[in-house]
Amino acid sequence: MLVKDIIERKLKAAFSPQVIEVVDESHMHAGHSGAPEGGQSHFAVKIRATAFEGKSRVAQQRAIYGALKEEMAGPIHALSLDVGG
Numbered sequence: 001m002l003v004k005d006i007i008e009r010k011l012k013a014a015f016s017p018q019v020i021e022v023v024d025e026s027h028m029h030a031g032h033s034g035a036p037e038g039g040q041s042h043f044a045v046k047i048r049a050t051a052f053e054g055k056s057r058v059a060q061q062r063a064i065y066g067a068l069k070e071e072m073a074g075p076i077h078a079l080s081l082d083v084g085g
Contacts, residue, residue: 003040003075007068011047014067019048025080041077053085060084 060083
């Protein structure tokens with residue numbers, strides 16, 4: 001399974017978002033330090049979920065990092081977040 005699909009599946013399960021977009025931006029980082037051959041390491045996520053309402057930006061980001069703990073320790077090298085409630 002692609003890392004992009006794993007990210008989307010886990011975030012949907014954790015937050016039941018109204019909007020979710022996961023974009024693999026690995027091709028833009030090819031050859032950079034920390035960018036593995038084959039990509040699947042740099043992602044941009046846009047997510048809107050009522051679960052984030054009333055939470056600070058830091059709390060929203062921590063919740064996402066928590067949901068993706070395994071991937072953050074493994075294949076994900078960079079994760080850009082656009083979060084909202």
